[in-house]
Structure formats: C-alpha cells, structure tokens
Amino acid sequence: MxxxxxxxxxxxxxxxxxxxxxxxxxxxxxxxxxxxxxxxxYDPAAxxxxxxxxxxxxxxxxxxxxxxxxxxxxxxxxxCAAADAIARTQLAEVEARIRSLxxxxxxxxxxxxCGAHSAADCRVxxxxxxxxxxxxxxxx
Amino acid sequence: MxxxxxxxxxxxxxxxxxxxxxxxxxxxxxxxxxxxxxxxxYDPAAxxxxxxxxxxxxxxxxxxxxxxxxxxxxxxxxxCAAADAIARTQLAEVEARIRSLxxxxxxxxxxxxCGAHSAADCRVxxxxxxxxxxxxxxxx
DNA sequence: GCTTGCTCCTCGAGTGACTGGAGATGTTAC
DNA sequence: GTAACATCTCCAGTCACTCGAGGAGCAAGC
Numbered sequence: 392m393x394x395x396x397x398x399x400x401x402x403x404x405x406x407x408x409x410x411x412x413x414x415x416x417x418x419x420x421x422x423x424x425x426x427x428x429x430x431x432x433y434d435p436a437a438x439x440x441x442x443x444x445x446x447x448x449x450x451x452x453x454x455x456x457x458x459x460x461x462x463x464x465x466x467x468x469x470x471c472a473a474a475d476a477i478a479r480t481q482l483a484e485v486e487a488r489i490r491s492l493x494x495x496x497x498x499x500x501x502x503x504x505c506g507a508h509s510a511a512d513c514r515v516x517x518x519x520x521x522x523x524x525x526x527x528x529x530x531x
Numbered sequence: 532m533x534x535x536x537x538x539x540x541x542x543x544x545x546x547x548x549x550x551x552x553x554x555x556x557x558x559x560x561x562x563x564x565x566x567x568x569x570x571x572x573y574d575p576a577a578x579x580x581x582x583x584x585x586x587x588x589x590x591x592x593x594x595x596x597x598x599x600x601x602x603x604x605x606x607x608x609x610x611c612a613a614a615d616a617i618a619r620t621q622l623a624e625v626e627a628r629i630r631s632l633x634x635x636x637x638x639x640x641x642x643x644x645c646g647a648h649s650a651a652d653c654r655v656x657x658x659x660x661x662x663x664x665x666x667x668x669x670x671x
Numbered sequence: 672g673c674t675t676g677c678t679c680c681t682c683g684a685g686t687g688a689c690t691g692g693a694g695a696t697g698t699t700a701c
Numbered sequence: 702g703t704a705a706c707a708t709c710t711c712c713a714g715t716c717a718c719t720c721g722a723g724g725a726g727c728a729a730g731c
Contacts, residue, residue, distance in 0.1 A: 398707065408708080409690060417688090428697045432709060450635050454688070482639040485632055492591075492629045499590065499622040538678065548679080553718060568726045570679060594717070 394432040404441035411441065419444055419458055452481055534572040544581035553583065559584055559598055592621055 401408045414420045420440060423431045440461070447457045456477055463474045539567045541548045560580060563571045580601070596617055603614045609623045 393678090397705075397709095407690080410688085412710095413689060426697090428708085429710095430697075450639065452633075478639055482636065485636050485639060489629060489632045489636065492625055492632070496622065496625050496629060499618055499625060536678075547719080549719060550717085552681095557717090566726090568679085570726075588717085 393435060393437065394426075397431045397433065400433045400437055400441065403438045404445060406441050406445055414441070414454075417454055419454060419461065423436060450481065451485060452477075456481070471493075483491070533575060534566075535575065535577070537573065540573045540577055540581065543578045544585060546581050546585055554584060554594075557594055557598075559594060559601065590621065591625060592617075596621070651667045656663070 395403075397408050397411055400406075403413055404411075406414075411420065416423055420437065423433050423437065426432050443461070444457055444465070447460060452460070459477060460474060537548050537551055540546075541551055545553075546554075551560065555562055560577065563573050563577065566572055583601070583604070585598055587600060599617060600614060608639075627642070
C-alpha cells in the first residue's frame with residue numbers, strides 16, 4: 392500500500408518527472424493506476440525499473456534496445472543469449488566511438504598546442520580548413 | 532566565372548545538398564546569388580568553407596562553435612586566442628567523453644564476458660538493474 | 672518542338688531523447 | 702479559506718540533420 396507519486400519516483404530514480412511520463416508514452420514503463428484526482432500511483436518496483444532504464448541509458452543503450460532488455464528481463468528463462476548479443480553490439484559501438492574520439496583528441500591537442508605560440512603561428516583555423524593536416528585514421 | 536551548382540558543391544565538399552541548404556538557413560554559409568531559373572550559384576570558395584564546416588563537425592564542434600570559428604577566420608588579425616579557446620574547450624569535452632566511454636566499455640566487457648557461460652550465470656540484466664555492481668568511476 | 676530524365680526549388684514533417692512552459696487542477700499546511 | 706506546491710495534459714523547442722512531396726528548370730535526343 393506504499394503508493395508513490397511521480398515526484399517520489401523521480402527523486403528515487405534520479406529521472407525527471409517529464410522524462411518518466413515520456414518513458415510511459417514510449418512503452419518503457421507501464422501506465423500506472425491513478426488516484427481519484429488522476430495522479431499516477433506507482434508501485435516501488437517502478438523505481439527499480441526506472442533505475443534499470445537510467446543505467447542502461449548511461450551505458451549508451453537506445454530506448455528500443457532498452458525495451459528489448461526489459462522484455463527479456465520479464466522472461467528469466469534463457470533470455471541470456473539475446474541480452475548478451477545486445478550488450479556485445481553496444482560494446483562494439485562504444486569501442487568504435489572511443490577509437491574515433493581518440494583520433495579527434497590527437498588532432499585537437501595538436502591544434503591547442505600550436506595556439507600557444509603567437510597569433511601568426513596559429514593553425515587552428517588552418518587545421519580545420521585542410522583535412523590533409525590530419526594524421527588521424529578517421530577519413531572515409 | 533566558374534559558378535558551381537549546389538550539386539557540384541555537394542560532391543566536392545562531401546556534404547549533402549539538403550545539409551548545405553540547412554547550413555545556409557543557419558547562417559553558416561552566406562546565401563549565394565541565383566541564376567535566372569532560381570538555382571544557387573556558388574563561388575569555389577564555398578567549397579572550402581563547407582570543407583571547413585565538415586571537418587569541424589567531424590571533430591565534434593557544434594554549429595554555434597563553428598559559426599564562431601568562421602567569424603574568427605574572417606578576421607585573420609589576432610583571433611587566435613579565441614579560436615584556441617574554442618579548440619581547448621572542445622578538447623576538454625572530447626577527453627571527458629573518452630573517460631566516460633572507457634568506463635562504459637569496462638562494464639560492457641564484464642557484461643559480455645559473463646554471458647559466455649550459461650543462462651543461469653548471465654548478469655547482463657542484473658548489471659543493469661544494480662548499479663552497485665559497477666566498478667566504474669562514473670557514478671554521481 | 673517535344674519528351675525524357677536529371678537536377679534543383681521550397682516547404683514541411685520526422686528522427687531521438689528528452690526539456691521546458693502554459694494553463695488547469697489536485698493536495699496539503701496553516 | 703487560502704496559499705503554496707505538486708501534478709495533470711498538451712504543445713513547442715532542442716540539435717543536426719534527413720527525407721519526401723510536388724513543382725519547375727535544363728540539356729540532350731528524336
């Protein structure tokens with residue numbers, strides 16, 4: 392009987408009220424029952440579900456992938472291969488992002504370093520104008 | 532007198548036609564003169580400007596930052612400190628993104644690794660549900 | 672001169688994942 | 702009773718595009 396308001400749930404899950412309603416709209420969170428005054432009344436389990444969503448979002452999962460994971464979580468028997476595949480896909484994407492950002496970092500470091508000298512030596516704008524200056528491997 | 536069509540410019544800059552028009556709308560590219568039939572007629576300099584924009588986008592700069600850089604590029608006298616500051620800000624953001632993604636990678640690797648055993652051992656969903664399992668440094 | 676096929680035009684909607692605000696209503700404390 | 706706050710629905714805006722509809726310009730072939 393410990394019903395929670397959307398504000399309580401927002402505080403405990405760390406997700407904003409508007410975002411919780413958005414997740415409900417997107418089907419990530421089931422629509423809860425309402426009070427006589429039309430307020431949403433949440434079960435404590437909703438907090439766990441929202442924490443799950445939040446953590447998955449922090450890991451970079453998109454909402455459709457999270458919906459998949461939540462569906463899998465509802466069937467504890469043998470969902471593991473599917474969940475694992477989702478995680479591996481995500482891992483590959485994260486690794487690709489890291490590789491790409493590392494190349495960008497190298498280039499930005501070069502840009503920032505050369506700016507320390509004099510205005511005449513500044514190559515920030517030249518760097519951006521001439522991609523051939525890049526040593527990075529992120530060219531198509 | 533070597534006027535270029537938007538299609539020429541798109542090919543040479545590697546930016547899609549729609550995106551070029553979008554950049555024009557956002558003020559990153561000045562509106563070019565038009566032909567008798569209302570087609571945009573570009574100066575070859577537009578290609579260089581678009582390459583600059585494309586490269587800056589690849590480096591993760593947002594459009595407002597790129598607009599700043601383009602404005603600075605128009606004043607070659609002493610704009611360097613400002614351009615340098617923009618580059619340094621960008622570098623800090625890229626480094627933060629790399630740090631955060633590295634933590635995510637570690638967690639996803641742990642998730643993907645444990646999935647290799649049996650369904651009963653799978654911790655992908657538990658990992659997402661319980662943030663305390665994270666070894667990563669990315670908790671508030 | 673007419674058709675075919677390509678390019679280009681504007682405008683508007685859609686993406687993802689929210690965020691914020693307006694205006695109305697419910698709830699609580701004093 | 703009333704003031705303050707929480708919540709409701711709905712809608713617009715963000716960023717950086719992307720796509721499509723419906724129409725018009727343009728070059729080449731017949």
